[in-house]
Amino acid sequence: xxxxxxxxxxxxxxxxxxxxxxxxxxxxxxxxxxxxxxxxxxxxxxxxxxxxxxxxxxxxxxxxxxxxxxxxxxxxxxxxxxxxxxxxxxxxxxxxxxxxxxxxxxxxxxxxxxxxxxxxxxxxxxxxxxxxxxxxxxxxxxxxxxxxxxxxxxxxxxxxxxxxxxxxxxxxxxxxxxxxxxxxxxxxxxxxxxxxxx
Numbered sequence: 001x002x003x004x005x006x007x008x009x010x011x012x013x014x015x016x017x018x019x020x021x022x023x024x025x026x027x028x029x030x031x032x033x034x035x036x037x038x039x040x041x042x043x044x045x046x047x048x049x050x051x052x053x054x055x056x057x058x059x060x061x062x063x064x065x066x067x068x069x070x071x072x073x074x075x076x077x078x079x080x081x082x083x084x085x086x087x088x089x090x091x092x093x094x095x096x097x098x099x100x101x102x103x104x105x106x107x108x109x110x111x112x113x114x115x116x117x118x119x120x121x122x123x124x125x126x127x128x129x130x131x132x133x134x135x136x137x138x139x140x141x142x143x144x145x146x147x148x149x150x151x152x153x154x155x156x157x158x159x160x161x162x163x164x165x166x167x168x169x170x171x172x173x174x175x176x177x178x179x180x181x182x183x184x185x186x187x188x189x190x191x192x193x194x195x196x197x198x
Contacts, residue, residue: 022069
């Protein structure tokens with residue numbers, strides 16, 4: 001399985017196989033990066049403009065894979081665990097630890113590259129190309145699945161239900177949400193007055 005810079009598993013063999021689309025891809029298959037941030041990479045932007053901003057990786061018959069694009073990035077937007085389906089529940093005005101954590105399948109910075117270089121392992125040119133690009137691929141997983149993936153052979157595509165402890169934590173937060181929805185006058189809440197109107 002793919003590893004983190006610290007050598008623990010990320011839970012998948014090929015992070016790119018989990019990707020539905022690049023963050024920069026528009027609904028009509030164009031590259032938003034080249035259109036809006038092309039000044040950071042003029043050569044890339046020029047090539048994309050020559051092809052009407054078409055993304056060569058989004059086309060099933062295109063000449064690129066996601067891993068070939070120098071500006072590829074994929075971050076999960078929905079707030080639910082991709083492994084067990086647990087949904088995030090945040091209680092307003094409280095600093096409780098989130099149920100979900102961001103989990104990198106591929107790292108955006110040079111830390112991953114340095115760790116890979118330090119290992120001294122020989123790899124194929126395509127793998128070297130991917131490390132060079134240092135793409136970011138992140139998903140959300142609950143902290144219970146996160147621990148299982150990093151501390152054992154658990155995988156992201158395991159068919160599992162949420163951990164009982166995770167369900168209990170989520171239900172506790174749901175109860176707090178319902179309490180917040182209940183109406184209580186300021187006088188009742190803060191003990192001002194005798195509760196009578198008038």
